[in-house]
Amino acid sequence: MTDSAGLRATAGFRSFQKPSRYALLVASRAFIAIAGGYALSCAVAAASAVALAATGMPRADAAMAATMLAFSAHALAAMWAFGCATVRRAAAWVLIPAAMLALAAWLSGVGLTGVAGLAGVAGLAGIES
Amino acid sequence: MRPDGRPEGIRQSMSWLHTWSGLLLGWLLYAVFFTGTLSYFRAEIDQWMRPELHRSVPDAQTLERSLETMARLAPGAQSWSLTLPGARRSAVEASWREPGAAQGRAGVKRAFLDAGTGQPIEVRETRGGSFLYRFHFELYAMPRIWGRWIVGVATMMMFVALLSGIVTHRKIFTDFFTFRPRKGQRSWLDAHNATAVLGLPFHLMITFSGLLLFMFQLMPWGVDAVYDGDRRAYQTEVRGGQVAAAAASVPRPTGRRSAEPRAAETVTSEIVPVAPLVEAARQQWPEYGVGGVTVSSPGRPEATIELREGGGVSLADRGRARRIVHDGLTGARIDGPAETASSAVRASYNVLTSAHLGRFSGPALRWLLFLSGLMGTAMVATGLVLWVVKRLPERRKLGRTPFGHRLVEHLNVGLIAGLSIATAAYFWLNRLLPASLEGRADWEIRGFFIVWLLCLIHPLFRRPRPAWREQFMMAALLFAGLPLLNPMTGGVSLAASLAHRQWSLAGFDLAMLALAALHGAIAWWLGRAVVAQGRARPGSGRLAMVHAPQAPERMP
Amino acid sequence: MSVAASFGLAYGAFVALALAMERHQEQIAGRRLGVWASRAWRCGGIVLLGSSLAVCLMQALPSMAVTVWLGLLSLAALALALSFTYRPAWVRLTAALSTLLACLAWLLSS
Numbered sequence: 074m075t076d077s078a079g080l081r082a083t084a085g086f087r088s089f090q091k092p093s094r095y096a097l098l099v100a101s102r103a104f105i106a107i108a109g110g111y112a113l114s115c116a117v118a119a120a121s122a123v124a125l126a127a128t129g130m131p132r133a134d135a136a137m138a139a140t141m142l143a144f145s146a147h148a149l150a151a152m153w154a155f156g157c158a159t160v161r162r163a164a165a166w167v168l169i170p171a172a173m174l175a176l177a178a179w180l181s182g183v184g185l186t187g188v189a190g191l192a193g194v195a196g197l198a199g200i201e202s
Numbered sequence: 203m204r205p206d207g208r209p210e211g212i213r214q215s216m217s218w219l220h221t222w223s224g225l226l227l228g229w230l231l232y233a234v235f236f237t238g239t240l241s242y243f244r245a246e247i248d249q250w251m252r253p254e255l256h257r258s259v260p261d262a263q264t265l266e267r268s269l270e271t272m273a274r275l276a277p278g279a280q281s282w283s284l285t286l287p288g289a290r291r292s293a294v295e296a297s298w299r300e301p302g303a304a305q306g307r308a309g310v311k312r313a314f315l316d317a318g319t320g321q322p323i324e325v326r327e328t329r330g331g332s333f334l335y336r337f338h339f340e341l342y343a344m345p346r347i348w349g350r351w352i353v354g355v356a357t358m359m360m361f362v363a364l365l366s367g368i369v370t371h372r373k374i375f376t377d378f379f380t381f382r383p384r385k386g387q388r389s390w391l392d393a394h395n396a397t398a399v400l401g402l403p404f405h406l407m408i409t410f411s412g413l414l415l416f417m418f419q420l421m422p423w424g425v426d427a428v429y430d431g432d433r434r435a436y437q438t439e440v441r442g443g444q445v446a447a448a449a450a451s452v453p454r455p456t457g458r459r460s461a462e463p464r465a466a467e468t469v470t471s472e473i474v475p476v477a478p479l480v481e482a483a484r485q486q487w488p489e490y491g492v493g494g495v496t497v498s499s500p501g502r503p504e505a506t507i508e509l510r511e512g513g514g515v516s517l518a519d520r521g522r523a524r525r526i527v528h529d530g531l532t533g534a535r536i537d538g539p540a541e542t543a544s545s546a547v548r549a550s551y552n553v554l555t556s557a558h559l560g561r562f563s564g565p566a567l568r569w570l571l572f573l574s575g576l577m578g579t580a581m582v583a584t585g586l587v588l589w590v591v592k593r594l595p596e597r598r599k600l601g602r603t604p605f606g607h608r609l610v611e612h613l614n615v616g617l618i619a620g621l622s623i624a625t626a627a628y629f630w631l632n633r634l635l636p637a638s639l640e641g642r643a644d645w646e647i648r649g650f651f652i653v654w655l656l657c658l659i660h661p662l663f664r665r666p667r668p669a670w671r672e673q674f675m676m677a678a679l680l681f682a683g684l685p686l687l688n689p690m691t692g693g694v695s696l697a698a699s700l701a702h703r704q705w706s707l708a709g710f711d712l713a714m715l716a717l718a719a720l721h722g723a724i725a726w727w728l729g730r731a732v733v734a735q736g737r738a739r740p741g742s743g744r745l746a747m748v749h750a751p752q753a754p755e756r757m758p
Numbered sequence: 759m760s761v762a763a764s765f766g767l768a769y770g771a772f773v774a775l776a777l778a779m780e781r782h783q784e785q786i787a788g789r790r791l792g793v794w795a796s797r798a799w800r801c802g803g804i805v806l807l808g809s810s811l812a813v814c815l816m817q818a819l820p821s822m823a824v825t826v827w828l829g830l831l832s833l834a835a836l837a838l839a840l841s842f843t844y845r846p847a848w849v850r851l852t853a854a855l856s857t858l859l860a861c862l863a864w865l866l867s868s
Contacts, residue, residue: 093205095205098203099203114421115421118423118424119423119426120427122423122424122427123427126428131545132429132439133436133439133440134545134547135424136424136427136436137440137551139427140414140424141547144361144413144414144420144421148361148362148365152369155216155218155366156219376781378776378779379776379779379782379835379838380781380842381843400835400839403828404828514822515822516819516821517825518819549821552821557825566826567822567826571829573829
């Protein structure tokens with residue numbers, strides 16, 4: 074198990090000269106989970122709301138269902154960010170769908186350049202590890 | 203996550219995630235669970251903290267008297283709203299809106315009426331249970347938005363902790379009924395698992411619905427995408443046919459009813475006798491009876507009387523109370539438009555959020571929610587303690603305590619046990635502070651935080667185990683003192699409230715005794731383990747919590 | 759009354775399900791049970807769980823009934839877990855009593 078992980082993290086924190094590799098790994102996965110996950114969930118919310126409304130569901134229901142999906146997506150993205158074998162794979166699995174969904178939502182007439190931008194920034198920073 | 207970054211199995215990585223997503227904001231989550239669980243009995247706490255109301259005893263003429271008083275107090279008001287006494291409250295809570303009053307909550311005036319005499323009662327200024335309720339999701343002493351964001355982020359972390367915990371729990375079915383005490387770390391893990399798994403439907407519901415309740419702040423993009431940012435349209439559409447029905451009874455502050463001053467207009471028409479209407483409603487609602495009455499435009503030709511059921515029968519309908527509207531002059535029933543059934547999506551939202559809020563729940567559901575909330579609170583607490591206990595072997599190997607471990611251990615005592623003490627102190631201050639003190643509501647709350655802060659400082663001067671024991675003893679004493687303090691400071695004693703069947707007041711006192719017993723039992727258990735220290739070998743059993751006497755143990 | 763009945767049936771259901779688990783068979787029955795006996799107890803437990811839910815559904819609308827039922831399940835499971843820890847010898851008796859009393863309560867109220 075990873076009980077010593079907390080200990081090593083403390084040890085890594087002590088050497089201020091250079092953050093340990095472990096700290097860097099944790100930070101990048103956390104970034105993917107938090108920022109990438111949020112970007113993904115926003116994109117899921119927008120894209121699925123539009124998609125569900127297009128299938129004929131009443132607007133209010135589509136919006137609500139999309140929101141529920143989005144919260145679940147964020148949680149799953151966070152789990153994926155830490156469950157994936159490598160950081161690179163985690164970044165790919167979270168950020169590429171986020172960018173794609175944001176693009177899809179934007180193309181369907183919804184202004185979500187902010188979300189797409191966030192996903193892009195997260196992608197650039199997260200792959201760096 | 204492994205220190206060398208090599209890949210590991212899903213159970214290991216989820217275990218790491220579960221630990222950290224639980225620990226980082228764990229103390230905040232403990233406070234949120236604790237205050238949220240208490241908030242299920244917000245009305246009871248509100249009532250206990252206003253001892254001036256304790257002597258109000260309702261009878262059959264309560265409503266008539268209250269309406270007469272309202273006619274005196276607020277003759278030209280836009281509407282009167284009365285919440286009637288029942289199992290949860292013994293006085294009438296009246297609110298009204300004067301002509302020309304401000305929109306929203308600022309324009310509402312409130313008063314408490316004695317159920318026996320109908321007269322207004324002067325109550326002490328206190329936030330009551332509403333402080334605990336608001337703290338639960340908005341915290342305190344910061345802009346509301348910040349508090350909600352912090353709690354929102356913590357809720358998402360809780361959700362991740364729950365899901366990762368489920369994935370990482372290998373023997374979720376085998377260990378279902380398993381709790382093995384006196385085995386140190388194993389016991390803490392069993393306790394954490396039991397409180398988590400056995401209450402899992404509740405925990406998942408409460409966490410996910412907590413996110414949903416904040417959806418406009420945390421995740422508005424779904425609504426914005428389909429409504430192009432027009433949230434009001436969403437609100438309207440989502441209520442469907444219910445909007446029209448509500449407008450017929452309660453004047454909404456949207457300018458639908460004229461808000462110009464009508465002070466000059468005399469009250470010409472008498473209101474129709476309400477008692478027979480209430481009786482008829484009671485026949486229709488045998489389970490909860492009539493919980494509240496709202497009279498719109500009292501004394502004027504367009505007056506209406508709306509009766510509200512005292513509880514909700516369905517969660518799919520937002521747990522709303524059913525309503526009957528009568529014409530104010532003739533007493534004839536006004537049928538609102540037919541309520542449209544909720545769609546599956548809407549019903550899901552309603553069920554989840556109604557279960558979270560517990561408004562209009564009957565006693566059975568309310569107690570079940572409360573007990574589940576207690577399990578959730580215990581789940582968070584056992585998790586935080588487990589983190590410390592699990593790392594004791596490492597500390598022994600190292601020969602010293604790393605700063606992080608000591609910090610968590612210290613914060614555990616002050617923030618977990620300290621919260622109980624602070625809550626009890628809040629109730630004590632409610633009675634000890636003079637009723638006429640200026641700004642006493644704020645002082646009660648400041649006292650709560652000051653005591654909590656003192657509880658954080660106390661462990662600096664004590665070893666962990668004595669610190670835990672002393673704080674739990676303190677909490678036990680404070681809780682036990684409350685039923686004694688109650689009659690000495692203007693309230694109604696437990697014996698009297700039981701005799702008069704004032705269940706809300708009796709229930710509070712009894713709950714305080716139960717909490718005292720619980721905290722006392724824990725303090726006793728902590729003390730007993732020390733005695734057994736001599737007999738067991740070091741590193742085993744509960745003694746895992748007792749530190750070997752090593753000089754560098756204390757915090758520098 | 760129906761809440762008590764539902765709780766009693768849920769408790770009985772959980773004891774039946776526990777009997778299908780190796781860990782608890784010794785505690786309740788004093789010996790290990792065979793595969794078929796375990797399966798039978800598991801089925802019985804599920805049936806009792808269902809009847810516990812049915813009792814709730816007969817008294818309230820579905821959303822309310824299911825919510826209350828889930829709360830009762832948590833309580834019953836917790837009660838059983840604590841019984842196994844502190845009073846394993848009483849489990850058989852309490853299970854039989856609670857199931858019987860629950861049926862009685864339901865019959866009386868219907």
